[in-house]
Each structure stands twice: as structure tokens, then as C-alpha cells.
Amino acid sequence: MSTNIVLCGVGGQGTVLASKLVAAAAMNKGMKVMSAETIGMAQKGGSVFSHLRIGDDVVSPLIGEGEADLIIGFEPSETVRMLPFLKKGGAVITSDRPVMPVTAALVGSDYKGSDMTDYLRSLDIISSLKVVDTEKAVKDIGNPKAMNMILLGAASKNGFLGNITHQDIIEAMKAKVKPEFVEMNIRALEYVD
Amino acid sequence: MAQEFLMGNEAIAKGAIAAGLNLVAGYPGTPSTEVLETVAKFRDDDVYVEWSVNEKAAMEVAAGAAYCGANVMVTMKQVGLNVASDPLMSLEYVGIKGAMVVMVADDPGPISSQTEQDTRTFAMFSKIPCFDPSSPQEAYDMIIEAFAFSRKHKTPVFFRPTTRICHAYSSVKVADEIFVNKPEGFIKDSKRWVIFPKLSNRNHALIEERNRKISDEFSSYERNKIIDGDLKLGIATHGISYANTVETLKSLKNKPSVLKISTPFPFPEKLAYEFLKDKKEVLCIEELDPVIERALISVCGKYGLKTVIRGKMTDDVKLSGENLRDDVKHQIYAFLGLKEDKSSKADNAPELPVRPPVLCAGCPHRASFYAVKKAMKGQKTLFAGDIGCYTLGNAMPLDMCDTCLCMGAGVNIAQGVGRIEPNTKCFAFVGDSTFFASAITGAVNAVYNGADMTLVILDNSTTAMTGHQPHPGTGKTMMGEITAKVDIKKVLEGIGISDIAVIDPLKLDDAVETVKEMASRKGVKAIIFSSPCAMIFRPQNVCKVDTDKCVDCRMCVKEIGCPGIVIKDGRVVIDSSLCNGCGLCSQICPADAIGSEVITR
Numbered sequence: 001m002s003t004n005i006v007l008c009g010v011g012g013q014g015t016v017l018a019s020k021l022v023a024a025a026a027m028n029k030g031m032k033v034m035s036a037e038t039i040g041m042a043q044k045g046g047s048v049f050s051h052l053r054i055g056d057d058v059v060s061p062l063i064g065e066g067e068a069d070l071i072i073g074f075e076p077s078e079t080v081r082m083l084p085f086l087k088k089g090g091a092v093i094t095s096d097r098p099v100m101p102v103t104a105a106l107v108g109s110d111y112k113g114s115d116m117t118d119y120l121r122s123l124d125i126i127s128s129l130k131v132v133d134t135e136k137a138v139k140d141i142g143n144p145k146a147m148n149m150i151l152l153g154a155a156s157k158n159g160f161l162g163n164i165t166h167q168d169i170i171e172a173m174k175a176k177v178k179p180e181f182v183e184m185n186i187r188a189l190e191y192v193d
Numbered sequence: 194m195a196q197e198f199l200m201g202n203e204a205i206a207k208g209a210i211a212a213g214l215n216l217v218a219g220y221p222g223t224p225s226t227e228v229l230e231t232v233a234k235f236r237d238d239d240v241y242v243e244w245s246v247n248e249k250a251a252m253e254v255a256a257g258a259a260y261c262g263a264n265v266m267v268t269m270k271q272v273g274l275n276v277a278s279d280p281l282m283s284l285e286y287v288g289i290k291g292a293m294v295v296m297v298a299d300d301p302g303p304i305s306s307q308t309e310q311d312t313r314t315f316a317m318f319s320k321i322p323c324f325d326p327s328s329p330q331e332a333y334d335m336i337i338e339a340f341a342f343s344r345k346h347k348t349p350v351f352f353r354p355t356t357r358i359c360h361a362y363s364s365v366k367v368a369d370e371i372f373v374n375k376p377e378g379f380i381k382d383s384k385r386w387v388i389f390p391k392l393s394n395r396n397h398a399l400i401e402e403r404n405r406k407i408s409d410e411f412s413s414y415e416r417n418k419i420i421d422g423d424l425k426l427g428i429a430t431h432g433i434s435y436a437n438t439v440e441t442l443k444s445l446k447n448k449p450s451v452l453k454i455s456t457p458f459p460f461p462e463k464l465a466y467e468f469l470k471d472k473k474e475v476l477c478i479e480e481l482d483p484v485i486e487r488a489l490i491s492v493c494g495k496y497g498l499k500t501v502i503r504g505k506m507t508d509d510v511k512l513s514g515e516n517l518r519d520d521v522k523h524q525i526y527a528f529l530g531l532k533e534d535k536s537s538k539a540d541n542a543p544e545l546p547v548r549p550p551v552l553c554a555g556c557p558h559r560a561s562f563y564a565v566k567k568a569m570k571g572q573k574t575l576f577a578g579d580i581g582c583y584t585l586g587n588a589m590p591l592d593m594c595d596t597c598l599c600m601g602a603g604v605n606i607a608q609g610v611g612r613i614e615p616n617t618k619c620f621a622f623v624g625d626s627t628f629f630a631s632a633i634t635g636a637v638n639a640v641y642n643g644a645d646m647t648l649v650i651l652d653n654s655t656t657a658m659t660g661h662q663p664h665p666g667t668g669k670t671m672m673g674e675i676t677a678k679v680d681i682k683k684v685l686e687g688i689g690i691s692d693i694a695v696i697d698p699l700k701l702d703d704a705v706e707t708v709k710e711m712a713s714r715k716g717v718k719a720i721i722f723s724s725p726c727a728m729i730f731r732p733q734n735v736c737k738v739d740t741d742k743c744v745d746c747r748m749c750v751k752e753i754g755c756p757g758i759v760i761k762d763g764r765v766v767i768d769s770s771l772c773n774g775c776g777l778c779s780q781i782c783p784a785d786a787i788g789s790e791v792i793t794r
Contacts, residue, residue, distance in 0.1 A: 010548065012771075020198075020362070027198055027364055034328075035362040037200075040223040040305035044550040044585065045756050057443070059328070060436035061361035064518035077545050101548045102754045106590060110760060115543045122541075144770040 002055025003162030004063045005155075008082045009074030010099045011043035014148035017176075018072070019050035021152065025164045025172035026054045036061040045101070047078055051085075054162060070160045072151050074134075075099045076116035089127040091160045092120060093151050095134040130154050130192065137191055146188040149173070153189030199365045201326075201358045204333040205296060206231030207367055211333075212340035213374035215263035215291070216241045218251035220630065221659035222270030223305040224359040225298035229268045230662075233671045242671045244662050247600070247630040248277035252295075256280060259289035259349075260386060262377035264340055268296045271310050272599065276631070278319075283388050284349060285321050286396045291376060292344035294336060295321070299355045301480040301515045307580070307599060309513055311481035312353040316458040320400050322407055323351040323458045327435040329363040335416060335455065337368075346403065355480060357433040357515070404459040412464040416455035419468050422448035426529065427468060429454060429485050430478040437521040438478055449476075449529065460488040462495075469493060469500045476528040477504030480516050503528065552585045554757030555732075555773025557724030558651050560698035562586045562593040563753055563777065564722075565620060565649065567701075568708035574618045575610045577603035579632070581624040582658045583651050590754045594622070601631030608635075608644040618712050619646040626656035626664040628681060633688075639717045640689045647712055648690075648719045650681055653726040661729055685719050692718040699724055701780040727773040734789045735772040736779055738765055742786035749778040749787065 005022065007015045016037050023033045031054050038048040051063040065084045073079025073094035086092065098113040117131045137150045156166040166189070173185050199207065206228045209217070214236075219229040221244065233242045241258075245251035248269045255265040269277060274297045281295065297315075300306040316323035324339045326332035336352055343350045384392070411417055422442075429452040430438050442448050452468040452475075454461070469475060469492060477486035486504035493500055503509040510516070510524050526533050552559050562583075565576070578584055578594030579602065587594035596606050607621040623632045628650055636648060656662040663669040668678035685693055692714055694707045704722070711718045736757075743765060749758050750765060757772040758765060767778070769792065779787035 011550070023198055023362060027196070032364050033198060033362070034364075036357060037360050037362065039360045044553060044582070046548045046550045059439045060433065060518060061328075061357065061363065062433075062437065062518045064440065064522060067518075077543075080542065081545050083542075100759050101546050102551050102756050103549065103589070104546055104760075106750060106754065111543065111546060119541070119543050 002053050002058050004068045005052040005070045005072065005161070006049060006063060006068045006082045006085050007052065007072045007074070008047070008049040008078045010078060011045050011048050013048075013074040014145065015048055015050045015074060018148040018152050019052050021169060021172050021176060022052055022161060022164065024176060025168040028172060029163065029168065031163070032056050032058060034058050034061040047081060049082060054164075069162065070155060072155055074147060074151065076113045077111060080116050080119060083123075086125060088125050090125070091128040091158075092126050093130045093132065093154045093160070094120065095147060095151060096131050097135045128158070128160070130158070132192055141184065141188050141191060143184055146184065149185050149188035150191045154192035156189070157192065194366045194369060196364050196366055198362060199329055199333075200227060201329040201332055201354055201361045201363070202227035203231045204329040204363070204365045205336055205352070205354065207235065208333040208336035209266050209294065209340070210235060210240070211368045211371045212337040213264045213372035214240055214266060215374055215376060216255060216258040217266045217268065218243050218245045218254045219268030220245055220248045220251055220273055221656050221662045222273050222298075223659055224300055224356040225268050225270045225273075225296065226659045226662070227359070228296055229671070232266075244664065244671050246665055248273035249280060252277040252280045252284070255293060256284050256289070258376070259291045259293040261379045262291040264292045264344075264374045266294045266296055269298075270306065271297055271299045271312055272307055273297070274312060274315060276600065278315075281321070281349065282319055285319055285400065286393050287386060287388055288347045288396070289343075289349060290347065291374070292340045293349040294339050294343060294352050295349050296352045298359050299353055299481060301355055304356055309481055311484065312351055313457040313484040314482045316351050317484075320404060321349055321351055321458075322346070322404075323353060323456060325431050325455055325457055326352075326354050326358055327432050327453070327455070329358065329361055330365050331416065332358055333365050333367065346407065348403075355432055408459040408462050411456040411459060411461040414456060414461065416453070417461045417464055418453050419464065420451040420453070422450040424449045425471065425473040426450075427452060427472045427475040428478060428525065428528070429468070429475055429489060431455065431457065431485060432480065434478045434480055434516045434521060437516060437518050438525065440518060441522045441525050445529075445531075454485050457484050457488070462492055465489060465492045466496055466498075469498050472500050474501040474503060474528075476509060476524065477502065478510055478516060478521055478524055479504065549588060550585060551588050551754065551756055552582065553727055553773070554755050554771040555727035555775040556582070557653055557698050557722065557727065557775065558583045558586060559591065559753055559755065560701065560704070560724070560775065560777045561649065561651055561722040562591045562622075564698055564701060564704035565708050566591065566593055568705045569618060569712060572618055573616060574620065575607060575614075577607040577610070577619070577621040579603040579621070579623045579627050581627050583622055583624055586622065588754060590751055600627055601635055604632050604635030604648055605638060607646045608639055608642070611645055615645070620649055621646060622649045622651060624657075625650060625652040625654065625666050625681060626662075629665045629679065633684065636685065636690070636717070637688050644717055645715055646717060648717065650719065650721045652681060652721055652723045655726050655729060657726045657728065661726065681721060690717050690719050692716065693721065694719070695721040695723055697724055698722040699775055699777065701777065727775065732774045734774040734791045735769045736767050736774055736776060736787050736789050737769075738767055739786045739788060740764060742784050744784045744786070746783060749782055752781055753777055
């Protein structure tokens with residue numbers, strides 16, 4: 001059995017770091033981990049994703065369609081884009097704040113974050129959905145880069161990370177970030193109930 | 194054995210170090226870059242590491258060291274192999290004394306490359322043995338074996354992971370001890386080290402004989418293996434496609450047998466025969482070229498087997514792109530005649546935005562392109578692009594990249610267009626690292642042949658696209674030494690270009706005037722736009738729109754396409770989390786509505 005997590009967003013939002021934290025937490029518990037990351041040209045404002053797989057029988061770093069237990073989306077349209085990977089009864093945690101591509105501003109093809117979140121709410125394959133007002137959240141935390149920790153904390157607190165607990169994530173974070181950022185990151189991880 | 198969470202490229206680097214690496218040379222290129230960077234980070238003091246000026250230089254530096262008996266590695270992406278192919282083709286005829294692993298990362302998709310070329314095919318062409326790992330753990334273990342194999346047979350060997358291996362992370366068991374190799378040194382022997390037709394003729398025959406023996410050796414290499422199944426049907430596969438095949442087979446009751454090929458050249462023929470002899474049909478699941486498929490067809494012909502071989506050539510496997518989990522699943526299910534559970538696709542899903550990659554907010558290249566665009570408005574122009582971040586200058590609304598072919602090509606393409614269209618103002622844009630890698634010869638060509646063109650050097654003082662590696666113009670090496678900077682302006686002067694302007698592109702009006710002036714002159718002119726990459730030299734201020742002054746003309750949006758400028762609730766605002774305060778937008782705003790404020794990052 002494996003736990004499969006898709007993290008997604010737009011280049012520069014910190015998906016790789018969040019994915020590494022979960023992986024570190026899993027390895028600290030002696031679990032086998034594989035992941036696949038987007039690195040390269042797409043990082044410059046393109047769609048990016050991490051596939052994270054935890055379990056002894058994992059052979060490929062890639063997740064297949066209908067296999068993900070959880071999607072953590074840093075951008076609502078990117079969350080929708082990754083839905084084919086979600087298994088029936090999977091969980092979704094997403095930011096509601098859209099990041100418009102440059103092309104949208106040019107040709108006026110804007111979309112609303114609520115178009116995406118309303119759609120997510122209408123789906124019955126999602127067993128548990130958390131939509132986070134990340135614009136407010138990062139203001140409350142006081143750091144625009146804290147979004148990945150806010151969403152990751154929402155996942156771990158709600159027990160969406162398989163055998164990895166909220167405390168495991170906090171410990172992994174402490175080992176990874178500079179001491180002066182620990183307190184801020186704890187606040188971010190605790191932000192969503 | 195310790196266990197570490199490593200990226201595939203890190204695993205390759207750590208494996209090479211464990212194998213007793215003495216020297217590594219390479220040129221950055223996605224998805225290969227982290228291999229050399231990881232060696233630089235974890236090396237012992239006596240391991241030499243360099244970013245060479247290009248892949249050909251890297252190959253030759255490594256060849257010299259291998260002549261001395263050193264354990265060497267050369268790293269590059271697949272298109273880099275084209276640049277390095279001249280020395281490598283000859284080196285195979287000459288041979289080496291130490292061990293040499295040529296680490297070439299292939300990029301099915303392609304995700305970050307110009308071509309979908311297959312290094313396995315290049316291995317066959319160059320007669321060089323090739324290793325093809327299927328996971329980060331196997332990459333770690335296999336590269337150690339590749340070094341030993343290279344030393345045993347006195348030949349360079351290819352090690353060719355693909356992007357999904359390079360950029361996968363995995364728990365990897367790493368060795369506690371590292372092997373130490375003490376190079377014997379160079380021993381003069383011109384009959385061995387100087388390539389002449391006589392040597393080539395003799396060694397060619399020896400190489401062909403050797404490769405037959407290696408084919409047998411590879412048939413008993415433990416990483417080439419047959420996994421017996423329950424059917425008269427088989428699947429032959431490799432690399433990430435192997436991993437994805439295993440994932441699909443997990444849930445099947447009656448499994449086909451699997452032939453895993455880890456050394457596509459020389460092909461393990463005897464093992465393949467053992468696999469094929471009792472099979473009715475075999476499906477070859479590969480990315481890029483049908484290498485295994487062709488080899489199996491050849492084995493069937495040679496041994497008179499009636500096994501039907503399917504794959505790319507029978508359209509059972511797609512001809513291009515990656516084999517993702519579900520591609521492999523569809524291929525296997527179709528091959529076995531199984532029905533898939535069709536997941537009901539939602540038809541009311543909202544339309545999703547397209548996100549092409551763009552130049553970063555604050556990127557000085559945007560200002561350079563915009564200055565040239567403004568200066569040349571209304572004139573017949575050619576803007577030849579090149580390989581690097583600035584290829585993204587092609588995106589709307591800048592639309593400043595008319596051609597892009599390969600590293601350093603733009604400067605020569607501009608000359609070629611100018612020969613046929615003498616009334617076109619031809620520009621070639623090239624970055625600083627690409628200039629050193631392979632555009633200097635193009636500049637010499639322009640001067641020598643009396644071309645009429647403007648060479649634009651986009652000097653941001655780094656190799657930005659691949660993650661900010663140093664290069665000859667930066668004055669730093671991968672050994673951490675400070676060295677003399679190679680001055681681009683002096684290089685151009687030395688070549689014989691006398692019309693050279695060096696200018697800051699972020700001073701827009703000056704930049705536009707300079708471009709107009711230079712473009713009006715005859716002959717070869719050069720403009721060096723000098724401004725550092727916004728990702729490494731971040732200023733302390735961001736731009737801000739004064740909504741009272743803003744007349745909502747959206748000139749800033751329509752003209753420069755900066756990702757930091759967004760529309761929010763119908764008004765133009767600047768996303769302070771993205772803005773790097775370059776000030777280009779404030780210089781083009783007709784209402785003078787964009788100012789800047791200091792922030793703490």
C-alpha cells in the first residue's frame with residue numbers, strides 16, 4: 001500500500017520544498033519515499049507539480065490517474081488541472097487565490113478563483129475539501145512565502161498524510177529551515193484548523 | 194549502508210564519487226546540471242571539477258585526464274552530446290587508460306530541450322557501451338559498475354538517465370566507503386595516443402570484436418534480466434518505462450514476462466534470445482527511439498524466431514513524448530486485450546489557463562528586447578534568438594525571437610538571412626554564457642566575411658536558465674577559486690569589431706537611442722546590454738501603481754508582458770511578491786503613474 005500526494009502550483013510557489021518536508025518526515029519514520037519534481041523551463045511561471053509517493057512497494061516516482069490520496073494546490077486552477085490524478089474519495093486542500101498568467105492580462109481571458117473552487121465543491125469524488133483564503137493567511141502570518149506551510153499544515157492537521165502526523169511535519173520542518181524561521185513556520189503550519 | 198533522500202542526479206554524483214572519481218567536467222543543461230554541482234558540493238579536495246566553456250571542451254579535458262589513468266566523468270544534456278561528438282567519436286577509436294563515464298541526460302517530451310534525440314542510438318553509432326538506469330537507486334549502483342566496466346575495457350561508456358530519473362527523488366542506500374583511484378600518469382606512446390588512419394583501421398576491427406564479447410557479458414549482467422510471467426506474451430522495456438510497467442503489472446492477475454534492458458548497446462543478444470524463444474508476441478515499451486524493438490527484430494531474424502515484435506514501429510507505443518504511468522497502462526492493457534475502467538470524465542470542468550513560461554519579473558532581457566523593438570519599429574528586421582532564458586523573448590507581447598536553432602546559431606543565421614535579404618536589419622541576440630560556449634566563432638565568421646549585422650550580447654553575468662552557474666565571464670570557478678574574468682568587450686575588440694556599445698538596458702531612453710545609432714551603421718556592430726540577473730541581484734525596491742494617476746490605458750500590460758503586472762478587480766496592480774523593481778514599467782507609463790517603494794525582503 002502506498003500514500004500518493006500531488007502538490008501543484010505555479011513556478012516559484014514552493015512546491016518542491018513542501019514535497020521535501022513530507023518526504024523527510026516519512027523517511028524519519030523509516031518509510032520508503034519517491035517523488036518526481038518539475039525542474040527547468042516550466043519553473044518560470046509555468047504549471048509545476050510534485051508527485052510524492054510513500055510506501056514500500058513504490059517503483060515509479062510518478063502517480064497514475066485516479067491514484068492520489070490527496071492534492072495540495074497552491075493555485076486553484078492548478079488544483080483543478082491535477083484532478084484526474086485524484087482517486088475516488090480523495091482529499092483536496094487548495095488556495096483560493098488565482099495567479100493569472102501574463103497571457104490572461106493581455107487577452108483579457110481572466111478567470112476567477114471562485115470558478116475553480118465552486119467547481120471543486122460540486123464534485124462528489126472529493127471526500128474532503130479545504131479551501132484556504134491564502135491571501136488573508138499570508139497577511140496574518142506576515143510572510144508571502146508562507147503559503148506552502150499553511151497548506152501543508154492544513155493537510156497534516158487533518159490527517160491527510162497517511163501515517164505521517166502533524167508533529168512529524170513540525171519536526172521535519174525544524175530540521176530543514178533556519179532557526180530564525182522556525183517560529184514563523186510553526187504559526188503557518190498551525191494556521192488552518 | 195546509510196540511507197539518503199536524493200535526487201537522481203545527486204545519486205549519480207554520489208555514486209561517481211564512491212567509484213573513485215578524480216575529475217569531472219561538463220556544461221550545464223537541464224536535466225543534467227545537478228550531477229556536476231553535487232560533485233562540487235561533496236567532493237574530496239583532490240577531486241577536480243569544472244564547468245567547461247562547452248561540452249566539447251569538457252570531453253577533451255576529461256580525455257586528457259583519462260589518458261593519465263584517472264577516473265573521469267563528463268556531464269551534459271543530450272544536445273550537448275552533439276557538441277561533444279567530434280572528440281568522442283575519435284576517442285572511442287583511441288581508447289583510454291583510466292575510466293571514463295559520459296553522463297548524458299536525455300529528455301523525453303521534450304520538457305526542456307530542442308530535440309528528442311536518443312543517446313542509446315548515439316551509443317550504437319559511436320560503438321560506445323551504454324548504461325540506462327531505471328531509478329535513482331539503480332543509477333547510484335549502476336554508475337559505480339559503469340566505472341569498473343570502463344576501466345576493464347579501456348573505453349568510454351555512456352550513462353544515460355532520462356529526466357524522470359534525473360529529477361526523481363528517492364530514498365537511496367549509499368555506500369559507507371569510497372574507492373580511491375591513484376592515476377598512474379601520462380606515459381608517452383604516440384602509437385597509442387595519436388590517431389592516424391592506420392590506428393583507426395586496426396582499432397575499428399578490435400572494437401567490433403570487443404563489442405561482440407561485451408554483448409555476451411551484458412547477457413549475464415544482473416541488471417539485464419527476465420522476470421517470468423504467466424503468459425506467452427512478453428514486454429521488453431527500460432528506464433522509467435520499466436518502473437511504470439512494474440506499477441501496471443502489480444494489479445494484473447495473469448502477468449506477461451518482462452525483459453528489462455539496462456544496457457541497450459551492445460545489446461544483450463543471448464539474453465534476448467532466451468526471452469523471445471517461447472514468446473508469441475512481445476511489446477517493446479520505450480521512450481524516444483525504438484532501440485530495443487529494432488534489436489529484438491534483429492535477434493528474431495538472426496535466430497529464425499517467429500515471435501511478433503510490437504512497439505513504436507507497429508504504432509502500439511506512441512512515437513514521441515514521454516511514457517507516463519497511464520500511457521504505459523493503456524499500452525499494456527491494449528496489448529493484453531484487457532478492458533480499462535473508464536473513469537467518468539467531468540464535462541462541466543471550467544476552462545483552465547494556459548501557462549507558457551515567461552521571462553521573470555524584473556528580468557533585464559525584457560528591457561533589452563523592448564529597447565531594440567522600440568528602436569527598430571517600422572523597419573524590416575530579423576531578430577535571431579539563441580538558447581537560454583532569452584529564448585522566452587519570443588512570447589507575446591515582446592515577440593522578439595524570430596529564429597532559434599541551437600547553441601550559438603543565431604549569430605550565423607543572422608548573416609545567412611542578410612546574404613539573401615541585404616535590406617533587412619539583422620540582429621542576433623546571445624547570452625553571455627552561450628557567447629562563450631559557441632558564439633565567438635560566429636562573430637569571427639561575421640567579421641571575416643564582412644557581414645552587415647548587429648550582435649546583441651545579453652550579459653546578465655550568469656548562466657541563468659540552468660540555475661546560475663559561473664562561466665568564463667564571471668571570474669569564479671567550480672573549485673571556488675577567483676580567476677581572471679574573460680572580458681566580452683575585449684574579446685569582440687580582439688576579433689576586430691570596432692563599433693561596440695556597452696549599455697544598461699534598464700535606462701530605456703539611452704538604450705533605444707544607442708540601438709538606433711548602432712543599427713544605422715554598416716558592418717558588424719555589437720551592443721552589450723549589461724545588467725545582472727534579477728534572481729541573484731534583487732534590488733530593495735518594488736514598483737507600485739498610483740491608482741489616482743493611472744488612466745487604465747494598460748500600456749504596461751500590452752507592451753512588456755511582465756508577470757509582476759496583474760489585473761485585479763479591473764485595475765492594473767503590481768504584485769509585490771513578484772516585482773523586482775526594475776522600473777521598466779515606470780519608464781513606459783504615459784501617465785507617470787508607476788513609482789517605486791523600498792521594501793525589506
